Amino acid sequence: MAVTLAFDVYGTLIDTQGLVAMLRAIVGDRAPDFSRAWRERQLEYTFRRALMQNYVPFAVCTAQALDHTCDRFKAPLTAEQRAAVLEAYRTLPAFDDAADGLARLRAAGFRLYAFSNGTAEAVRTLLDAAGIAELFLGIVSTDDLRSYKPNPAVYSHFLRAAGAAGAETWLVSSNPFDIIGALSSGWRAAWVRRSPDAPFDPWGIQPTVTVPGLRDLAAAIAG
Structure with a gap:
């Protein structure tokens, strides 16, 4: 898979x-x-x-x-x-590396989904405005469960919705709480450390990989 x-x-x-x-x-x-x-x-x-x-x-x-x-x-x-x-x-801008980074990952054969606290409609509006919606296979929203990350149930919901297995699923996030939530649910996780000054929570749980931006993600996961 x-x-x-x-x-x-x-x-x-x-x-x-x-x-x-x-x-x-x-x-x-x-x-x-x-x-x-x-x-x-x-x-x-x-x-x-x-x-x-x-x-x-x-x-x-x-x-x-x-x-x-x-x-x-x-x-x-x-x-x-x-x-x-x-x-x-509702139409916040995308980061400069979003479109290029996602396109590289899609070309490399990864299955890409958006996974958000926002409703599916709100996320679709954002991704459409940023011109990156077509790079995703789908949108999975925590709104489906009427809850939010890092509730473990929402990570399980994602796997069901995406037809994915935890061992073959990575969360990609700039938010340490989200990274820890996914790792605690048996996923792997890539922390996008968008600022070199950004700290990670000292919980004794570390990201699988850390990257400064999305263009570096494919090589980090493959490596």
């Missing part, structure tokens, strides 16, 4: 910091810090909701995290600004 690669979307293929320029017009020089805080709160909300079994779609977590970040930064948005920011989040 060909090796299956399950690609995290937000932060791995798609740049969650891609709205900094838009946010700068609203919150000024605090835009990079605002954007990072928004992303951190978004993920925290998914963790909390998964643990509480109190599910709402990822877009709701994103919107509520934006509201919290505005309160934290004392930066209220008008209704029009809020709507515009959330609409722009």
Whole structure:
């Protein structure tokens, strides 16, 4: 069986910091810090909701995290600004290496799937806007289980949906929590360390391979 690669979307293929320029017009020089805080709160909300079994779609977590970040930064948005920011989040830009890296992997014979906390519709919108949707065999969303990564059930759900075996499946993610979740479920995992300063969680569980970007992935997995 060909090796299956399950690609995290937000932060791995798609740049969650891609709205900094838009946010700068609203919150000024605090835009990079605002954007990072928004992303951190978004993920925290998914963790909390998964643990509480109190599910709402990822877009709701994103919107509520934006509201919290505005309160934290004392930066209220008008209704029009809020709507515009959330609409722009639906078409965040892809990283520069996404299209080329994915095309190389597809040509090398890997089975490529998008595997995301986002709903299938939201992920399809992102991938279409980035021009990379056709490189994937399909999209698997944690929304199907009304839960979020790193719940072990969502990794099992992916294997069923993709017709894959854990021993022949790799998660590809820039998010350490996701890497650890997949490894704990019996997968292999490639950590895309997009910043040389990015730390990995000190849990005694290490990625199978670490790469700086998607263009390096095929050689790392083969090696």
